[in-house]
Amino acid sequence: MKLTVVGGGSTYTPELIDGFARLRDTLPIEELVLVDPALERLDLVGGLARRIFARQGHPGRITVTDDLDAGVADADAVLLQLRVGGQAAREQDETWPLECGCVGQETTGAGGLAKALRTVPVVLDIAERVRRTNPNAWIIDFTNPVGIVTRALLQAGHKAVGLCNVAIGFQRKFAALLDVPATDIHLDHVGLNHLTWETGVRLGGPEGKDVLPELLAHHGEAIAADLRLPPALLDRLGVVPSYYLRYFYAHDEVVRELATKPSRAAEVAEMERELLKMYGDPELDEKPELLAKRGGAYYSEAAVDLAAALLTGTGSPYQVVNTYNHGTLPFLPDDAVIEVQAAVGHSGPTPLPVAPVDPLYAGLTAAVTTYEDLALEAALRGGRDRVFRALLSHPLIGQYEYADALTDRLIAHNREHLAWA
Structure with missing residues (x-):
């Protein structure tokens, strides 16, 4: 079995490698290829x-290359984890929306749109090259904004599934609180990527007792x-929202916070510099503790589980x-991309039935x-009017007024990544 990671020079990658190594019986990789244009990293x-x-x-072979076509040739699955524009672009996504009094964040709001505009064309180009080289490969997308990117891939006819670590994070958290194995926890998880609610927490599977x-x-x-x-909000809702819902439920509070502290991008950039120094130590042979602060917790377990289901059943x-x-x-609409529990096998994911969704959550989901x-x-398609x-x-x-001002800022800060600008 051959897997290729596009964006393999990411500081996230050792988290993924650690999972591949620990879970080799679940996903027996013979060759792992890391692809990235940044050869030094x-x-x-x-x-x-x-x-x-x-x-x-682990007996598998690991190779690195900046040649995408060679890297994806004969791969059974290609995992995408790229960041177009790097941390510098993320810093901008988190900064200029605040000038208009709006949330500055890399996956939602104006910053999330900027990331989508930079990312979708690049991902579609990569996917076309994968299809030309190896039309049977599965594409597993971990690149944000996952929902929009996955929809672009599916709309273009690619064998693609989107993956996020929010659900597995909740699964592990709830298992620890209940003192049960994580595999005993089944989430009634509903919504869109980075806009989800846990409406049930079941023991043992989809038909298990709801202990939420x-x-x-x-x-x-x-x-x-x-x-x-606030705990009182969770009591009133009776569900557990994703932490991304704080941008909606406490928007003004979040904007005030973001305006008075360094951006998350600046924190991550500093972590990345330190991590890369550590990675260069020839004595280091495990993922460092600092990596846990970088984000992406349990990403490797989720990726292994999904790849194993798609490739081996x-x-x-x-x-x-x-x-x-x-x-x-x-x-x-049928062609909307949603984030829910699904049965996953060789033919891909089949969403499980979902109980009727409370209008409070259905309305926001439909709007987003x-x-x-x-x-x-x-x-x-590009164009200022479409961005607006x-x-x-x-x-x-x-x-x-906000949309107009944000449109101008978005284009000004991302012109080098927008072919139409």
Whole structure:
């Protein structure tokens, strides 16, 4: 089995490598190829990756290359984890929206749209080259904004599934609070990527007992603290929202916070510099503790589970993925990309039935789906008016003066990445 990671020079990659090494019985990789145009970073990450495999006795071969076509040739699956523009572009995404009093964040709001506009054309080019070289390869997208990018891939006819670590993070958190194995936790997880709610927490599988009321009753304060939301709000909702919902439920509070502290991008950039120094140490043969602060917790376990299900039919029978709606949420178009539990096998994901969604969550989901439609149109076709329409439709913006000002800033800060600008 051959897997290729595009964006293999990311500082995330050792997290992925550690999972591949530990879970080699679930996903028996013979060859792993790391592809990245940044050869200096790639050599550092590749060296550590080989040492991690050696330490854990993994027999697989790891190679590195900046040649995408060679790297994806004969791959069974291609995992995408790239960041167009790097941390410098992320810094801008998190900064200029604040000038208009709007949330500055890399996956939602105006910053999220900027990332989508930079990313979608690049990902589609990569996917076309994968299809030319190896039309049977699965594409697993971890590149944000996952929902929009996955929809672009599916719309273009690629064998693609989107993946996020939010659900597996909740699964592990809830398992620890209940003192049960993580595999015993099945989430009723519904919504869009980075816009989801846990409406049930079941023991043993989709038909298991729902222990969410018990969780909220006994651990509501701890869960709310992780989300940085009031426990009383969770009590009133009766569900657990993703921490990304804080941008919607406490927008003005978040804007005030972001305006008075260094950006997350600046923090991550400093971590990356330190991590790359560590990766260059020939004695280091495991992922360093600092990597846990970088983000992406449990990303490797989720990726291994999904790849194993797609390629070998093993792994967890149900997984939270991003895929076509196909009637799962009746208030959305069939071709919307949703994030829900699905049965995953060789033929791809099939969403499980979802109980009727409370209008409070269905309404916001429908509104953000409309934004994602317009965002994808802007990413594919370009043009100032399309950018403006996408921004005006976003629930975090929604005022024409803001949308106009944000459109000008978005284009000014991203001109080098926008072929039409």
